[in-house]
Amino acid sequence: MPSPTRRDALRVAAALLTGVAGCSGESSSSSSYPSEPTGNVAFDPESHRLRNPEPIPLVWTGERPTATDDESHYHFSGRFFVAGAADVSEVGFADVSGADAARDFLDATDYDSETVYVEQSLVDECFTTTLCHVEWSESDVQTSYARTYRDADVACETDARDAVATLIRIPEAFDPREVNSYGSSRGTAPCSVRNDRRRRPRQEDERR
Amino acid sequence: MTGFTRRETLALVGAVAGAGCSALPGSDDTTTLDGPALRSLVADGHSTVPERLPVTISSAHLAATEERARALVDAVPANLGPDAIPNGAIREHVRRAREGAVERVADAADAATEYERLGGFADARADARFAAGAWRAIDDGLTREDLRPAATRVREDRRALRARREYLGADPVTALAVHAAVERRLDTRVETDGRTRYRADNPLGVGELAEDVERARAAVDDAAHLYDQHVAGLDDSPTLRPRYRAARSTLRADFESERAELPAVDGDRPWTVEGVDVSETPAGEALDDLYQPIDPEYEDGWADGTLARSVLWGHRSFVSLRAFASLRARVAEGERFEIESVEDVAALRSEAVDAVRSANADPAVPTLTRAVLADVVRGLANADADLASSDDEVRVVSLRYPAANYLVVAARANATPSASDHVASALRE
Numbered sequence: 234m235p236s237p238t239r240r241d242a243l244r245v246a247a248a249l250l251t252g253v254a255g256c257s258g259e260s261s262s263s264s265s266y267p268s269e270p271t272g273n274v275a276f277d278p279e280s281h282r283l284r285n286p287e288p289i290p291l292v293w294t295g296e297r298p299t300a301t302d303d304e305s306h307y308h309f310s311g312r313f314f315v316a317g318a319a320d321v322s323e324v325g326f327a328d329v330s331g332a333d334a335a336r337d338f339l340d341a342t343d344y345d346s347e348t349v350y351v352e353q354s355l356v357d358e359c360f361t362t363t364l365c366h367v368e369w370s371e372s373d374v375q376t377s378y379a380r381t382y383r384d385a386d387v388a389c390e391t392d393a394r395d396a397v398a399t400l401i402r403i404p405e406a407f408d409p410r411e412v413n414s415y416g417s418s419r420g421t422a423p424c425s426v427r428n429d430r431r432r433r434p435r436q437e438d439e440r441r
Numbered sequence: 442m443t444g445f446t447r448r449e450t451l452a453l454v455g456a457v458a459g460a461g462c463s464a465l466p467g468s469d470d471t472t473t474l475d476g477p478a479l480r481s482l483v484a485d486g487h488s489t490v491p492e493r494l495p496v497t498i499s500s501a502h503l504a505a506t507e508e509r510a511r512a513l514v515d516a517v518p519a520n521l522g523p524d525a526i527p528n529g530a531i532r533e534h535v536r537r538a539r540e541g542a543v544e545r546v547a548d549a550a551d552a553a554t555e556y557e558r559l560g561g562f563a564d565a566r567a568d569a570r571f572a573a574g575a576w577r578a579i580d581d582g583l584t585r586e587d588l589r590p591a592a593t594r595v596r597e598d599r600r601a602l603r604a605r606r607e608y609l610g611a612d613p614v615t616a617l618a619v620h621a622a623v624e625r626r627l628d629t630r631v632e633t634d635g636r637t638r639y640r641a642d643n644p645l646g647v648g649e650l651a652e653d654v655e656r657a658r659a660a661v662d663d664a665a666h667l668y669d670q671h672v673a674g675l676d677d678s679p680t681l682r683p684r685y686r687a688a689r690s691t692l693r694a695d696f697e698s699e700r701a702e703l704p705a706v707d708g709d710r711p712w713t714v715e716g717v718d719v720s721e722t723p724a725g726e727a728l729d730d731l732y733q734p735i736d737p738e739y740e741d742g743w744a745d746g747t748l749a750r751s752v753l754w755g756h757r758s759f760v761s762l763r764a765f766a767s768l769r770a771r772v773a774e775g776e777r778f779e780i781e782s783v784e785d786v787a788a789l790r791s792e793a794v795d796a797v798r799s800a801n802a803d804p805a806v807p808t809l810t811r812a813v814l815a816d817v818v819r820g821l822a823n824a825d826a827d828l829a830s831s832d833d834e835v836r837v838v839s840l841r842y843p844a845a846n847y848l849v850v851a852a853r854a855n856a857t858p859s860a861s862d863h864v865a866s867a868l869r870e
Contacts, residue, residue: 357530358529359528359529359530359531360530381639381640381643382528382530382531382639382640382643382645383528384528384643385526385527385528385531385578385579385643385644386527386528387527387528388523388527388528389527389528389529389530390529391529391530391533421638421639422636423640426636
């Protein structure tokens with residue numbers, strides 16, 4: 234097997250440096266799935282946010298999640314859809330600030346023309362994320378968030394993380410059972426920029 | 442991608458590979474060399490070529506910029522705690538910026554030449570002002586709006602300097618370096634309304650603009666000082682502008698005809714020499730590196746940028762072209778530069794060190810030559826750093842990049858004096 238060429242090395246270096254940049258907070262961006270436009274997109278969609286300083290599940294469907302071997306380790310990749318009144322009745326909320334309003338948000342959704350997508354994750358305590366847009370197709374849902382520092386007078390530590398749940402109202406009724414691909418990206422660019430990039434991906438490519 | 446140069450990127454990969462934590466694709470060469478012996482090769486360091494400018498920087502100007510840098514550092518408490526900045530991430534960011542500025546101030550104070558000290562303090566001031574601006578936003582309510590008048594003043598001062606500046610000089614070669622240094626500083630911009638790294642109302646967003654204003658302030662003040670010092674010693678000298686323009690045209694034509702004399706090079710595979718593929722050897726990597734700046738696809742520097750810098754671009758183009766041609770010729774004659782022993786590495790390094798020393802001693806056009814060498818020795822430092830961090834056993838494959846760097850340094854250093862002569866002749870015609 235041949236040993237690496239300089240160009241291979243540069244590619245590795247690019248990957249390494251991307252990794253380095255990804256560690257540095259403000260200049261980072263992350264994506265759990267390579268973002269390709271899927272067709273439908275809603276910019277700044279209606280949504281409701283729950284945030285809690287304890288890393289516990291904030292919202293679930295069906296049975297309440299229980300901790301596994303360690304109380305602090307829940308699964309935070311939790312995501313699900315609410316597509317009708319029957320689904321709403323299955324949704325449970327932790328006893329946290331904003332939970333009543335979140336349930337009102339579900340109740341106020343018109344499931345004949347709308348679907349709610351619920352996404353839950355951990356966020357560094359000193360940062361906040363703002364939902365910029367959601368994209369969806371029959372099989373795929375992707376979200377885009379802007380990540381920014383919280384205000385200087387918010388007491389927080391760099392090694393702590395909060396639980397965050399986002400309830401997103403997608404302006405289309407569809408059968409979520411067909412969805413099998415999920416993605417979410419975060420970056421430091423504000424939503425205006427992230428949304429602009431999504432609106433004009435072709436021009437963006439041409440500028441590079 | 443990042444602020445890293447191609448060579449620095451390669452050095453990074455070399456360092457990571459050397460540290461044994463990188464699996465470059467496809468490497469299966471398990472031959473190893475003695476790490477302590479490699480480390481000892483670089484234990485004594487090497488001679489540096491500090492950046493100089495043929496102009497006297499006044500001690501008062503240097504003292505003022507140093508004082509400014511230290512005052513900005515001192516404006517931020519050394520021990521920021523949760524009481525001062527409750528948000529731990531912002532606190533950490535400001536703290537790190539202050540620490541970085543402290544290091545830069547110390548480095549600048551220790552720099553080998555007045556010109557390096559000037560640049561070092563300018564960088565330190567920008568870093569320190571980021572921390573100071575962010576802290577003032579938190580502690581005293583400073584906003585980006587408050588910084589607008591300072592941004593306006595620095596723009597006005599830059600415009601005024603541009604208006605009164607001319608390409609004056611008794612000797613076109615000596616003056617070239619000064620004018621290029623001035624041009625570079627006049628390029629520094631302040632974006633008050635453009636896209637920001639941080640949210641504009643965040644203290645870090647305030648620090649960001651404060652940093653930009655300070656960087657531009659230092660650049661304009663230093664440019665004005667360098668220019669004024671340069672012209673202060675001149676009698677009625679005519680403008681060199683037409684001479685620089687003519688020299689640029691001549692040099693470009695000369696460069697293109699010299700490049701045309703090269704044996705045919707496949708731009709995608711510059712490591713292929715007369716049918717021999719040396720792509721997996723230090724020579725192949727070095728040829729690839731040296732070819733980039735002379736690749737016809739990437740030669741914007743002739744026309745882009747400002748006049749003095751485009752002539753310097755021409756100088757560096759000749760250095761790269763002749764370095765590439767000479768290394769290519771050696772490969773064509775059968776030299777392979779493969780690494781099989783510590784002695785092979787030592788030989789490549791010695792050649793690089795000797796080439797730098799010899800070029801640095803060349804008396805013909807020291808102003809031009811040393812400006813290039815100041816960059817060239819960074820490749821030497823990177824390669825030395827790779828060897829210095831060697832594990833006890835080092836796979837030869839991971840030595841390819843430092844070895845390539847030594848080859849590039851030697852080829853560039855050897856090519857520099859003749860390129861300097863060529864450029865000086867064109868300037869003095």
